[in-house]
Each structure stands twice: as structure tokens, then as C-alpha cells.
Amino acid sequence: MYRNILCLVLGLIIGIQLTDFLEYFQLTDSQFASTSITQLEEGASQLATEEELALWLHNETRVLCMVLTLPKNHQSRVRRVKGTWGRRCNKLIFISSQEDRELGVIDVGVPEDRNNLYLKMRKALEYVYRNHGEDYDWFLKADDDTFVIMENLRFLLYPYDPEAALYFGHRFRTTFPQGYMSGGAGYVMSRDALRRLNLFAFNNSQFCPINNNSEDRQIGFCLQNVGVVAGDSRDEEGRDRFLPLSLKFMLPTFPTDNWLPKLTFYEPVNETGSTSGISFHYVKIHEFEMYEYLLYRLHIFGTPLSQRTLPPRLGPDELQNQLNQWAQENSTNSNAWLKQE
Amino acid sequence: MAGEYIILENSSTYPGFHSSSNGLANGMYRSAQRISTDRLVLLILLVSTTVIGLFAYWDVMVLNAGALPLSRGTSSVDYMEPGLRNETLAEKMHREVRVLCWVLTTPKYHKTRAIHVLRTWGKRCNKIYFMTSEPDDELPTVVLTKPDRYEMLWGKTKEAFVHIHEQMRHEADWFIKADDDTYLFLENLRYMLYPYSPETPIYFGFNYKMVGTHQKNESYMSGGSGYVLSREALRIFAEGVNDTTKCRQEDDHAEDVEMGKCLFNLGVKAGDSRDEQLRNRFYPIAPYGALLSGNVGMDFWLYKYAYYNPRSCMDCLSEYPVAFHYVHSKQLYVYDYFNYQFQLSGRAQVAERLPKKIREEELVIPESDNPVS
Numbered sequence: 001m002y003r004n005i006l007c008l009v010l011g012l013i014i015g016i017q018l019t020d021f022l023e024y025f026q027l028t029d030s031q032f033a034s035t036s037i038t039q040l041e042e043g044a045s046q047l048a049t050e051e052e053l054a055l056w057l058h059n060e061t062r063v064l065c066m067v068l069t070l071p072k073n074h075q076s077r078v079r080r081v082k083g084t085w086g087r088r089c090n091k092l093i094f095i096s097s098q099e100d101r102e103l104g105v106i107d108v109g110v111p112e113d114r115n116n117l118y119l120k121m122r123k124a125l126e127y128v129y130r131n132h133g134e135d136y137d138w139f140l141k142a143d144d145d146t147f148v149i150m151e152n153l154r155f156l157l158y159p160y161d162p163e164a165a166l167y168f169g170h171r172f173r174t175t176f177p178q179g180y181m182s183g184g185a186g187y188v189m190s191r192d193a194l195r196r197l198n199l200f201a202f203n204n205s206q207f208c209p210i211n212n213n214s215e216d217r218q219i220g221f222c223l224q225n226v227g228v229v230a231g232d233s234r235d236e237e238g239r240d241r242f243l244p245l246s247l248k249f250m251l252p253t254f255p256t257d258n259w260l261p262k263l264t265f266y267e268p269v270n271e272t273g274s275t276s277g278i279s280f281h282y283v284k285i286h287e288f289e290m291y292e293y294l295l296y297r298l299h300i301f302g303t304p305l306s307q308r309t310l311p312p313r314l315g316p317d318e319l320q321n322q323l324n325q326w327a328q329e330n331s332t333n334s335n336a337w338l339k340q341e
Numbered sequence: 342m343a344g345e346y347i348i349l350e351n352s353s354t355y356p357g358f359h360s361s362s363n364g365l366a367n368g369m370y371r372s373a374q375r376i377s378t379d380r381l382v383l384l385i386l387l388v389s390t391t392v393i394g395l396f397a398y399w400d401v402m403v404l405n406a407g408a409l410p411l412s413r414g415t416s417s418v419d420y421m422e423p424g425l426r427n428e429t430l431a432e433k434m435h436r437e438v439r440v441l442c443w444v445l446t447t448p449k450y451h452k453t454r455a456i457h458v459l460r461t462w463g464k465r466c467n468k469i470y471f472m473t474s475e476p477d478d479e480l481p482t483v484v485l486t487k488p489d490r491y492e493m494l495w496g497k498t499k500e501a502f503v504h505i506h507e508q509m510r511h512e513a514d515w516f517i518k519a520d521d522d523t524y525l526f527l528e529n530l531r532y533m534l535y536p537y538s539p540e541t542p543i544y545f546g547f548n549y550k551m552v553g554t555h556q557k558n559e560s561y562m563s564g565g566s567g568y569v570l571s572r573e574a575l576r577i578f579a580e581g582v583n584d585t586t587k588c589r590q591e592d593d594h595a596e597d598v599e600m601g602k603c604l605f606n607l608g609v610k611a612g613d614s615r616d617e618q619l620r621n622r623f624y625p626i627a628p629y630g631a632l633l634s635g636n637v638g639m640d641f642w643l644y645k646y647a648y649y650n651p652r653s654c655m656d657c658l659s660e661y662p663v664a665f666h667y668v669h670s671k672q673l674y675v676y677d678y679f680n681y682q683f684q685l686s687g688r689a690q691v692a693e694r695l696p697k698k699i700r701e702e703e704l705v706i707p708e709s710d711n712p713v714s
Contacts, residue, residue, distance in 0.1 A: 006382065013389045017396055054686040088687070151687040251674035252460070273674075275684045290628045294679040299660045301532035301693060302430030 053310070054151050058090070061154040063188070064136040065089035066124050069105065069144040070112050071098040077144035078103050080288040088150035090136060095124040117183075117215040122202060125219075129198040137162035139194050142186040147283045147291050152276045153188065156233055156241065159311045162191040164319055167223060168233040170242035171265035172216075173331040178230050179265045180220020182244035184281040187216070189228065196226040229323045234266065239274040246282035262338035265331050430693060431528045435467065438531040440569070441513035442466035443501055446521040447489050448475040454521035455480055457670040461677045465527040468512045472501045487592060494564075495599045496592025499582055502570075506579035510572060514539035517569035524668040524676050525567060529661040533614060533622055536699040539572040543704070544604060545614040547623035547664075548648035550709065551605075552598055558708055560611045560648040561601020563625040565666035568600070574609045581607040613706050615649060620659040625666045628658065650711045660691075 065086060069078050078094050082103060086092045094105040097112050097120075108123035110116050121141070128139060138157055142148055160166055167189035169181025181187035189197075201208035201222040208222035220230075233241050243250045245260060254261065254268040261268050283291070314322060442463065446455040455471050456479055463469045471480045474489045483504060487496045498518065505516060515534055519525055537543060546562025546569065562568035570578065582588050587606035589599045605611065614622050626643065643651060651657070668676070 006385065010385060010389070013393070017392060057686070149685065151685055155686070247675045247678070248669075248671040251671070251678055273678045273682055275682050277678075277683065291679070293628050293658055294676065295683065295685060296687065296689075297658065297660055298526075298662060298680060299529075299691065300431065300526060300680055301528045301661055302432075302434055303528060304429060 057151070057154045057158065057310070058088070061138065061157050062090040062136045063138045063140050063150065063153065063157070064091040064093065064128065064132055065140045065142060065148070066093050066095055066128055067142050067144055067146075068095045068117075068120065068124065071096055073144050074098070074100055074103055074105060076285050077288075078105060080285060081144055084288045084292040085148050085150060089140070091132060093128065094144075095120065095127075115212040118213060118218045119210065121215045121219060122210075125194065125197055126202065129194055133191070133194055133198070137191055138188050139191070140186060140188040141183070142279070143184055143281070145283050146184060146186045146279055146281055147288060148186055148279045149277060149295070152241065152278045155276060155310065156278060157188065159314045160190070160231070161314070161316075161319060164190055164323060165192045165196055165226075165228040166190045166231050166323065167193050167228055168231045168242070170233070170240060170244045171230055172220075172244075172263050173265045173333060173337075174217060174220075176221055176224060177330070178220065178224040178327075179331070180217045180223075181230065182242065182281070183214070183216030183219075185242040185244040186279045186281075187219075187242075189223070193223060193228040196228060197222060201226045229327045230329075231326055232266075232329075233278070235274045235276055237274075238266070238269045239272060240264075240266075240269075241274045241276060241278040243272075243277070243280050247280050250280075259338055261333075261335045264333055267332040267334060430695070431531075434528065434531040434535065435465075438515065438534050439467040439513040440515045440517055440527060440530060440534075441468040441470070441505065441509060442517050442519060442525070442527075443470045443472055443483075443505060444519050444521055444523075445494070445497065445501070446471050446473050448473060448477075450521050451475075451477045451480060454670050457673050458519075458521055458523075461673040462525045462527060466517075466525075468509065470505075470509075471521075472497065493592050494596035495589065495594050498596045498600060499588075499592075502575065503579045503582065506575050510575060514572055515569050516572070516575050517567055518564070519567035519664070520565055520666070522666065522668055522670070523565065523567050524665045524673055526661075526663055526680070529622065530569065530663045532661055532696075533616075533663055534569065536696045537571065537612070537704075538698070538701065541571055541610075541701050541704065542573045542577050542608060543610040543612045544568055544570040544574050545612040545623070547621060547625050548611060548613070549597075549601075549646050550648050550711070551601060555602075556605075559601070559605050560709070561598050561605075562611070563623065563666070564595075564597030564600075566623045566625045566664040567666075568597070568623075570604075570609075574604065577607050577609055578604060610704070610706060613649070614663070616659045616661060618659075619649070620657055621649070621651065622659045622661060622663040624662060624664060627665050627667050627672070628662075647711050648709045649707070 067078070067081055067086070074094075074096065078100075081094075082092065092104060094100075094103060095108055096105045097107055097110060099105060099107040106127065108120060108127055110120040110123055124141075125139075140148065140153070156168065167181065167187055169187030170185040171179050172182055173179045197208075197219075204225075207225040208218075211218065224230075235241055240250075245255065245258075249255050249258075250272050252273060253270050254272050280291075444455060444458055444463070451471075451473070455473075455477075459469065459471075459480060469481060471477070471482045472485055473480075473482050474485060474487075476482050476484055483501070485497050485500050485504075487493050487500055501518070502516070515530075517525070517530070533545070544562065547566050548560045549563060551559040551561055582603060583590070584607075588603035601611070616622055665676075
């Protein structure tokens with residue numbers, strides 16, 4: 001009996017120590033690896049982290065970009081979108097009335113006219129759904145005078161399931177309760193939202209009538225009628241990330257002397273300039289390269305970039321709660337309404 | 342009990358052995374058995390305790406060793422003083438390369454231009470003063486005596502620099518003049534200036550070829566994108582500006598040209614502000630002008646007058662620009678927003694090091710290489 005107890009104690013001790021040994025070996029191994037990387041190249045770890053995150057996210061949250069344009073802008077704006085922010089889309093398609101294969105412009109067969117914008121957009125959405133509807137997670141609509149920060153767009157979209165019926169943009173209020181997203185600031189819809197539009201809205205003249213109304217408002221009406229929820233794209237401090245005006249009007253404070261404070265859905269926050277801004281509108285032709293340079297090339301010496309962590313993915317219950325909350329939301333804007341015909 | 346059992350076995354097998362030496366053999370055997378068992382137990386306990394102790398010690402050593410490299414690994418800059426581990430390189434430079442900014446403005450632009458300079462890049466100067474003709478409660482102004490006319494720019498500039506030398510020369514190492522439609526990146530300016538001693542008589546800006554009758558290696562700095570004088574250059578200028586043989590005494594004529602002539606005659610060197618890849622860091626235009634290479638032919642005015650050979654393409658813009666000109670007041674906030682507020686994971690982070698200090702005798706300023714005339 002003496003011997004048995006002795007063997008038991010000894011065995012336990014050896015087992016525990018072996019377990020500790022294995023654990024610390026793994027920990028030490030990773031630490032040493034980290035140390036050696038650091039010693040080889042200072043700052044390399046942060047460099048790898050940030051760039052790898054952007055690259056990984058590029059493939060994890062796939063965005064197809066539809067850019068509405070006109071033939072006269074093919075050689076100016078289209079070329080600049082293609083050479084700047086458009087490069088960071090997973091797929092880039094220009095929607096026009098004349099085809100240009102070299103630039104990736106398709107003709108949807110709608111003559112150019114301000115009253116035809118809505119019809120043109122419908123044709124674009126039909127084309128994209130037929131050809132790419134199941135290949136991407138999110139579908140961004142932009143104009144050829146929009147500049148989009150694709151990395152920050154993916155940060156916004158990452159937590160959400162593309163199979164949820166959801167879309168984001170700069171939210172405007174109007175006569176129907178959900179409102180709509182500004183066309184110029186760009187809006188992005190999930191795969192399911194695009195599917196619902198094409199399967200249940202476009203062939204239903206009650207849900208989605210064809211008329212001469214403005215494109216963004218009408219698309220918003222159609223999306224609402226097939227149960228697509230308008231998501232809140234503002235940052236943690238309530239600042240807008242999609243800007244329906246140019247930066248010159250949106251910085252450093254929210255404009256008070258034009259139509260925007262009357263039309264926007266949420267109560268305006270005075271201090272603008274979200275640190276994770278996504279889109280800007282009314283971008284001049286020369287500003288595309290300027291923004292590209294200021295954002296991606298220019299460095300401020302000695303100022304390390306702050307690292308960000310991805311927000312967590314929402315589980316099915318959390319997502320459903322969020323969608324319900326957004327679906328029931330009312331405008332918080334306390335300004336007088338914009339008069340509309 | 343086990344021992345006794347064995348003894349009984351032996352007894353039954355060999356009766357003769359048992360009967361002859363029963364007492365002695367039995368006693369000795371039992372004693373040996375007991376001692377051996379006790380020793381074994383003690384030995385095992387001792388070894389186990391030692392092993393546990395060693396592992397504990399090893400754990401502590403591993404944890405301690407692991408902490409420091411990780412802590413250093415989070416730093417993105419190579420050079421860092423031991424006692425100031427949490428200070429960024431930009432903050433260190435803010436202390437070590439002190440820059441006094443003075444901005445030439447006029448009362449009609451106080452509210453539309455100057456105040457926006459103060460709210461954006463101006464707050465990153467060590468000191469900033471607005472040279473104007475009327476005081477303003479919202480701005481740190483210095484009221485000059487010269488009248489407010491564009492043709493008096495040279496006079497105002499002289500007065501401003503002399504005033505700064507007399508009143509403020511101890512507040513900074515470098516003294517930069519800018520317009521109220523200039524944007525300055527102070528961190529990149531300090532990075533550019535770091536290798537040079539403020540006791541070197543030198544100044545920097547965007548180098549233009551000298552106009553009029555001049556010597557071959559003579560240049561002047563664009564007034565619009567600003568120029569920065571070392572403390573020694575400032576002293577030389579303030580003490581020599583009244584020399585009629587070297588500096589124009591009248592208050593008219595282009596401020597930047599006259600400044601260039603004056604400093605040249607006083608022996609202040611016109612430094613080369615370009616980066617290691619010979620790209621300009623001071624730009625007398627806004628980025629879009631330099632960027633749109635497709636829209637700019639070789640007859641572009643900048644190419645003709647630049648002292649150093651300019652090349653207009655995307656890769657010819659420095660990653661560490663210091664100054665841009667013709668920046669509208671609203672656009673100042675765009676620059677601030679994109680470069681000081683914006684978070685962007687696609688922006689490449691580079692390992693940054695401070696350049697080596699340059700002694701005055703090692704200073705080499707390249708000659709003009711722009712053949713266009």
C-alpha cells in the first residue's frame with residue numbers, strides 16, 4: 001500500500017510538470033519568434049499587422065462597386081476613379097450609355113437624362129444581379145464624383161452578415177418612414193438586399209413603381225417595401241461617415257446654411273470629420289489624385305498610426321435585434337423639414 | 342509485513358539455515374529493508390521538490406524575458422530615449438527642433454484665412470505670430486509699422502524678421518515665414534531640419550533661379566510656400582539688412598527675390614530642401630497642380646524657374662512634404678483631417694529613423710541642374 005501511494009504521487013507530479021513544460025514551450029516559441037522579428041526590423045510587426053489586416057479584409061468582405069457615369073466623363077472621371085479608389089474594389093463596374101471595354105464601362109441602354117437616373121439605376125442593379133449577384137457580399141453604388149475609402153467601408157460592413165437584408169449610406173428623411181440613402185454619398189446594400197430588389201421589387205409596380213422621381217429616393221422606397229432595413233453607418237461618436245457634400249462644406253463643422261440639416265435623418269453632430277470616414281461627394285476631377293496622395297502616400301514623420309481592431313461579427317440573435325431596432329427607428333433630427341414638392 | 346513474508350518463505354525452504362542463525366539474520370535483514378524504503382521515499386520527495394522549484398524559477402525567467410521585447414516591439418520608431426518610452430518621435434522633435442512660425446497676413450483676412458491657419462497647422466508650431474497691421478484678440482499678432490500694401494511686402498518682411506530677432510530669437514531654433522494660404526507639415530519640417538545645426542547660416546524653401554543679373558549659383562526661395570531661416574541666418578540678416586551694398590533699402594519689389602539676394606550677399610547658404618530621392622518637399626503650388634502631369638506640358642511655368650530639375654509625376658511627390666501653397670482656407674481642414682484625424686488600415690506604415698547630423702564642414706549644396714531657360 002505504501003508503494004502504491006508513492007507511485008500515484010510521483011505520477012501526478014511528473015504529469016503536471018510535463019503539461020507545464022509543453023505549455024511553456026509553445027508560449028516561449030511564439031514569444032521568441034515575436035522577439036526575433038522585432039529585432040530584425042523595428043516596426044515591422046505593426047507594419048505587417050495593419051497592411052495584412054487590410055489585405056485580409058479585402059478578401060473577407062467582398063464589395064462590388066457600381067459607378068454611375070456619362071459618356072462625356074469616361075476619359076476624365078472614370079479614368080480617375082479607376083486609378084484611385086476604384087482599384088480597391090473587389091469588382092468595379094461603370095454604368096453608362098456607351099460601352100467602353102478598356103475602362104470597364106457597360107451600356108445599360110438608358111439614354112442620358114436627369115429624369116432617367118432612376119431607370120438607369122434599376123437597369124444597373126438588374127445587370128449586376130444577373131451577372132454578379134452571388135459572387136460578392138456587398139454592392140456599392142457611387143457616382144463618378146464620389147470618393148470612397150474602401151478600407152473603412154469594409155470595417156463598417158464586417159460585423160454584418162451579407163445574407164441580412166440591410167443597406168448603409170447617409171440617411172435622409174422623407175415622407176415614407178424609413179427614409180433613403182443619399183445617392184451622391186453612395187450607398188451599399190447586402191447580397192440579400194440586392195436579391196430582394198430583383199426578385200420581389202422590380203416586377204411589382206406597387207412596391208417599386210417606375211416613374212421620374214429621384215433615383216436615391218425611389219430606390220429607398222423600393223428597398224423599404226421589400227423589407228430591407230436602413231442601417232446606421234455613423235461612428236461611435238455619432239459622426240457621419242458617408243458625406244453627401246464635399247469635404248470643404250463638411251469640415252470642420254456641420255453646415256447650417258443649406259438644405260442638408262433639414263434633410264438628414266439623424267440629429268446633426270456639430271463636430272464633423274469621422275476618424276473612420278467612408279465617402280465624400282462633389283469631388284472635383286483634380287481632387288481624386290490629391291485625396292489619393294494625402295491619404296495613401298503622405299506621411300507625418302514620427303507619428304505612428306494608431307492600430308485598430310476589427311469590430312466583432314454579430315451573431316444571429318444580435319443581428320436580428322439590431323435590425324429590429326433600426327427598422328423601428330424614427331428620425332432624431334429636430335430641425336424644420338425641407339419643403340418638398 | 343512484506344519483509345516478514347519473504348523471511349517465512351526462506352525458513353520453510355531451508356530449515357537448517359534457519360535454525361542455525363535465526364536471530365542474527367532475521368534482525369539484520371529487517372533493519373536493511375526499513376532503511377532502504379525510507380531512503381527511497383526521501384529521495385523521491387527531494388527530487389520532486391527540486392524539479393518543481395526549477396520549473397517555477399524557469400517560468401518566472403521566461404515571463405520576465407518575454408515582457409521587454411514585446412514592449413519594445415510595439416514601438417514603430419527606432420530611436421527612443423530610455424526614459425521617454427511613451428513619447429513619439431514627433432513629440433521629441435517638437436522639443437528638440439523648435440520652430441517659430443510667422444504668417445504674413447492683413448486685417449481683411451484675419452477671419453477668413455489667418456484664424457483657420459491657427460486652428461490647423463499653426464497649433465503645431467512651437468510659436469506662431471501673425472504679422473499684420475491691426476491687433477486681433479483671436480490671433481497672436483505683431484503689428485508692423487509698414488502700410489498694408491502688396492508692393493510693401495519686402496518692407497514688411499524686413500521689419501518682421503528684425504522684430505523677431507530682437508524680441509523672439511530665444512524662442513526657437515528655426516524661423517519660418519509663411520503666407521496665410523500656405524499649409525505646413527511641421528513634423529516633416531523638423532525631420533528635414535534635424536540634420537542641420539541652427540548655428541549654421543542656412544535657409545531652406547523651394548529654390549527658384551535668381552532673376553535679373555546674378556551669379557551662377559544664386560537662387561531665392563518661393564515666398565508662398567515659405568522659407569525657413571536658421572537662428573544664425575536670422576542673426577546675420579537682422580544685423581546686415583541695413584547694409585546698402587548688400588540688401589535693398591527701399592521697401593518695394595518682390596519680397597522673396599529681395600530676400601534671396603540679401604541673404605546671398607550676406608553669406609547665408611541657400612540649402613537644398615529635397616529628400617534622399619531628390620524630390621521637392623516645398624511646393625509653391627497645391628498638390629493637384631503638381632499631380633496632374635497629363636495636363637501639364639513642359640511649358641509649365643514652374644519648370645522654367647525652378648532651380649533644381651522638377652519632374653512632374655505621381656512618384657515625384659515626396660512622402661514627407663513640408664509645404665504647399667495656394668491652399669484655400671477650407672482646404673486647410675481637409676489636409677488636417679486626412680493626415681491627423683483619419684484612421685486608415687490601407688496606409689503603409691514605415692519604419693522611421695532620424696537622419697544623421699551634418700557638420701557645417703560636411704555640408705554640400707548641389708548646383709542648379711535645370712537646363713530649361
